[in-house]
Amino acid sequence: MRNQGLGSWPARRARMTPDRVALSHRGDHRTYRDLRTRTDRLAHALRGLGVRRGDRVAYLGVNHPALVETFFAAGLLGAVFVPLNHRLTAPELSFVVEDAGAAIVLLGDGQDGSGLPGRHVPAGDYERLVASGAPGPIDEPVDRDDPCLIMYTSGTTGHPKGAVLTHANLTWNVVNLLVDVPFAHDEVTLISAPLFHIAALAQTLLPSVLKGGRAILEPSFDVARVFDLIETERVTVMFGVPSMFGFLARSPRWPSADLSSLRHLLCGGAPVPMPLIRSYEERGLTLLQGYGMTETAPGALFLAAEHAADKAGSAGVPCFFTDVRLVAPDGSDAAPGEPGEVYVRGPNVMPGYWRRPEETAKVLSPDGWFRSGDLGVADEDGYVRISDRIKDMIISGGENVYPAEVESALYGHAAVAECAVIGVPDERWGEVGKALVVLRPGATARPADLLAHLDGRLARYKIPKYLEFVAELPRNAAGKLLKAPLRARYGDPARTGGADG
Amino acid sequence: MRNQGLGSWPARRARMTPDRVALSHRGDHRTYRDLRTRTDRLAHALRGLGVRRGDRVAYLGVNHPALVETFFAAGLLGAVFVPLNHRLTAPELSFVVEDAGAAIVLLGDGQDGSGLPGRHVPAGDYERLVASGAPGPIDEPVDRDDPCLIMYTSGTTGHPKGAVLTHANLTWNVVNLLVDVPFAHDEVTLISAPLFHIAALAQTLLPSVLKGGRAILEPSFDVARVFDLIETERVTVMFGVPSMFGFLARSPRWPSADLSSLRHLLCGGAPVPMPLIRSYEERGLTLLQGYGMTETAPGALFLAAEHAADKAGSAGVPCFFTDVRLVAPDGSDAAPGEPGEVYVRGPNVMPGYWRRPEETAKVLSPDGWFRSGDLGVADEDGYVRISDRIKDMIISGGENVYPAEVESALYGHAAVAECAVIGVPDERWGEVGKALVVLRPGATARPADLLAHLDGRLARYKIPKYLEFVAELPRNAAGKLLKAPLRARYGDPARTGGADG
Known part of the structure; x- marks a missing residue:
């Protein structure tokens, strides 16, 4: 395949494990062969609508196989996927679609595209679009350093910025994750965090596809439903922010729920409170923590399971192929115990923000260091505790x-x-x-x-x-x-x- | 670290798991901290002897921590490691050392360097050499696409050729392997196949270091010793050619040996006979097979454990990030059931032979396909059976x-x-x-x-x-x-x- 990017992953997986289930969604199960076939068709169909290499293809909606297929189909064409957060207001969404210059916006179930700029494909037309595409492979040459997606950072102040992530960025992040977590080929990954954020996409969907596991897509986080799925589908992998894991631990079902299938619980997006860690430990479960951000695709630090107890409260050490510095105000390396701004360098660091050279220059140094804007303190062993956003x-x-x-x-x-x-x-x-x-x-x-x-x-x-x-x-x-x-x-x-x- | 190559691996591992044992050799155990410290010192010492970026550093000897340290120390300097096969005759060795233009040859225990060209470090001087190096990191910038080693192919006819492998080649091979095999962080890998061949180096030592496991280095393959080590050290991973696994299965100790610790047995270098596969299956063990060669660092095809039985005799399907074509004599893709020459393309394929542009041009096409010279036949599911060397x-x-x-x-x-x-x-x-x-x-x-x-x-x-x-x-x-x-x-x-x- 001349496609070295993520668009080729369904085909690469299908030649290894065509009959394994790749995606499950509300009782609908699709194998890797299905995923490959449908992604090929969708890519042909999008090309028929005029989508070309480098064009932006946006998707607005909750977790759904159509989102996943659109992501891979865009990758097959060398186009750039733009996942949209459906919780944004209409003016915010319009800003993002305009800023990305999206050639087309695919709408998920219940999403109203009226008012959004550009061409839309309503959810009701999606299956017809896929069926309209020719079968068979598309072998557009795509390099690992080509852009794969633009993900808009949550933007707590001012307008959101689009972080451009290449195929290499996302691939190296998964490689870092495989070094830290022994994912098997038979993992059942519950994805209830939204795929338009980097954590769910990069820490759960991509490793699942790489290893040939089954991903269960849920449109939202629902405590009862999560317990049901864990028990009936024998879920082995979950990602959640601490509040999600907190909801589970405070639920009346917690003491009696059968959690024996769970192997790897990835917890991120915010510091994990100690009592939460302890609640899970009491059930024999380790909350795997780390630290990352959209711009680093996302993993920068990771706390190995074996140090979850003795280094609790820390976000761990740098991921294998990634380097992290803590930089004191005078530009020197902060000593252990002293806070410094967290800088990240490595193959998972974005090339920059979409059409924002000045914003990019503010955070990316010429020698490749990304300034996170967060403060961290390392202990004598190099374990970094993220103390706060600098502005906080x-x-x-x-x-x-x-x-x-x-x-x-x-x-x-x-x-x-x-x-x-x-x-x-x-x-x-x-x-x-x-x-x-x-x-x-x-x-x-x-x-x-x-x-x-x-x-x-x-x-x-x-x-x-x-x-x-x-x-x-x-x-x-x-x-x-x-x-x-x-x-x-x-x-x-x-x-x-x-x-x- | 500005070193993006394999020379940085001991330091990357040491920041994650400094206290885990990295190498065991005849009762001597070295942690990742030790490995990092000693590799840093050795790199400083080699630099003191004049070794610079791009220079070739050769090692002649059986498996030993000094071989591993020399490999990583060369990588720290951006120098190129040249492992030498001690079973070669003196004229053959001289040819290789001359051809590689080695700046220095480190000699293992019992190796006589007299007659070899270039500068030598006798085994007895090795510890002094390490001790003479300054402590502390060397941060030479090394790119993943820089050459990491030159490995001479077995050369059954004519003079051996040096396959140049980059840091990226070897890294992607390990990534392919992690996709196929769920190596844990606590693997105990027995390395009794010689590290001067690609399989032991790339399929056992490098994954062990990447995941932070323990590698037991044995100077040779000895049946009794292997059984002893499996039982006392609780070995979990082994690589061997079929004859090695055959010796074990035919040993009188086979029926009573405690093999319960074994998790992953990698078998390669030659087709695996069916009776051997069955002998291991009777003990509940799967011989993981694949197909590769020095020039592809080495993995090209891999047969997943789940298909070991129903696809026995096949070498599997292409590794995830690697592509394989079977090419008929007329240059078209061979149909299923028809033999074709095995072509390999991907990030694990060598850039070429050392100082052999004509030999390189014969096997590497401008669009990146490596011609293996082997014939394969794919079944309807894409599983490739290697039928023979073309010249055979x-x-x-x-x-x-x-x-x-x-x-x-x-x-x-x-x-x-x-x-x-x-x-x-x-x-x-x-x-x-x-x-x-x-x-x-x-x-x-x-x-x-x-x-x-x-x-x-x-x-x-x-x-x-x-x-x-x-x-x-x-x-x-x-x-x-x-x-x-x-x-x-x-x-x-x-x-x-x-x-x-």
Whole structure:
């Protein structure tokens, strides 16, 4: 095959394991032969609609085989896949489709494309489109360094930027993952996190196809359904953000659920609270943690299962083929114990943002280092704890306070379900911390109790001056905590009660 | 690290698993931290001796940690490792060292370098050399496409040629292997096949280091010692040529040996006889087969464990990232059931032979296909049976006879321990087959019995005209049958008895 990219994966898998089930979706099972055949047809059909090498092909919708087929069919043509987050508002979606210059947008079930720029294929026309394509292979030459997809980063501030990821970027990420996790050929991977985010796509779908396993596509995360699938389909692999794993662990079904099929639980997108790690350990399960971002496709750090206990709270060490530096403000390597900005270099690092040379230059150095904007602290063994986004850091009386550290301490109190710490202005100290806490159902703690819990556990200057109970915390579709809306809403210290409120 | 090549692997592993044992050798155990530290020192020391990027560093000797360290240290400097086969004669070795233009030759225990060109480091000086090197990392920039080693192909005819393999070639081979075999992080790999051949180096040492397992280095293949190590060290992975696995299966220890630790047995270098496959199946073990060669680093085809039974005798389907074509004499793709020359393309294919542009042009097409010189036949599912070397093919009365097919049929007779079929001149048919057979100890068959066994199993024109019993068959250090000496010795049909002899 002249196609060295991901578009060739269904064909490569089909010559090895044509009869194994590749995708399961609501009782519909498709083998690798099916996936290959349908992807070939879809690619021919898209070419018939004018899609050429380098063109952008967007997909809007929840997890569905059509999303997967569109991804691989675009790859067969050397076109660039643009997965769209269906939770975005219409103006946000229009911005992304326009910015990507998508030649065509395929719409998933229930997605309304009216108002979106460009040509659309409604969900109802999808099967006709596939059937209209000629059978047989397309052997467009595609190089591993050609762009494979453009994924828009969650963009908590300003407009989203499209991270361009090449076939090589995504392939090396999977190779890094295979070094760390012994995926077998018979894994059953439950994909309930959205495939328009990098983690589900790169950490679950791609390894499943590479190894010839079965991926179960779920349109959303539903606790009862996840337990049902684990038990009836004998799920072996799952990816989730901590809140997803938290929902499972707090469910009434947790104590009695049959979890014996589970082998590898990948948890990412946010720091994993210790009590959650312990809940899973009590069931004999290890939450595999790491650290990454869209721009690094995504894995940069990984914590091996054997160190899940003794290095808990850390995101691990650099993935095998990837390098990570922690850079102090003066540009030198931060010493162990000292925070530094996390820089990442390796074959999984994006070539840049789509049509944003200035934004690219801000984060990618000429010698290949990507600046993450996150702060990390390495211990003597090189295990990196991600302390916070640099912009999240609170500077109080000349001391640096890392909200993640404070949050981690708050999670140690039995009454705390979720929490976030932000910086608020303070006449005396410049900035002080303010904690927003969601209590566990039925818990009766007062703010003063929680602050007393921190006393002695954290240096005094780290303890938030304010602590407020809230009903919920804002998160994006991937479950990532959004601090910008918190700051907008709670950033005025005078608005509500202080520590003694 | 600016070193993207294999020289960086000890450092990459050491940051993940410094305390795991990387190499065991005669009771001496070295962790990944040790391997990294010693490799750094050795690289500094070699640089002190004048070794620079692109220079060739040769090693002559049996499997030993010094061989492994020299391989990685050369990689750290961007130098090119040249492993030498200690079973070669002195003039053959001189030819190779001269041809490679080695800057330095490190000698293993018991190796005499007198007469070899270039500078030598005797085995007795090795530890001093390592100790003389400065500690700390060497961060020479090395690209994945830089040459990593030059490996001389066994060269059954004429002078050996050096196949240049890049860091990328070897890395992609291991990636292909990880797709096919679920190596865990705790594998214990017994390496008793010589590391100066591609199979042991690329299929056992490199995956062991990549995954952070333990490799046990043995200087030679000794049946009793192998059983001892399997039982006491709980070996999980082994590579061997079929004759090695045959020695084990015919040993008196076989029935009672504790083989419960074994997980992955890789068998290659020659077609695997069916009775051998069955012997291992009776112990619940699968011999994993494939097909490859030095020039493809080496894996091209692989037969997954799940098809070991129903596709026995086949070498499998193309490795995931590699493509294989079977090319008919007219240049078209051979149809299923029809033989074609095996062509290989992919990231594991060498850039060429060392300083042999004409030899390179003969085997590498401008569009990247490597001509193996072997013939294969694919079944309807794409599973390729390697029928023979093209030059081994016997043309008898206008019909093509593939010795491997005849040998396979002979192996079906209980009295046959080993066999080889060669072509000998014949006035009437141009060429006819002659079988050389080693009988099992105690077997009493006559040549006519064996030929009668073939009758009805093979078309008449395929049945050898001559069949002779011999005490042993010539094999090279990797256990590969050498037909050239057989032809020289037995190629005259008048010399000894015919079928009725």
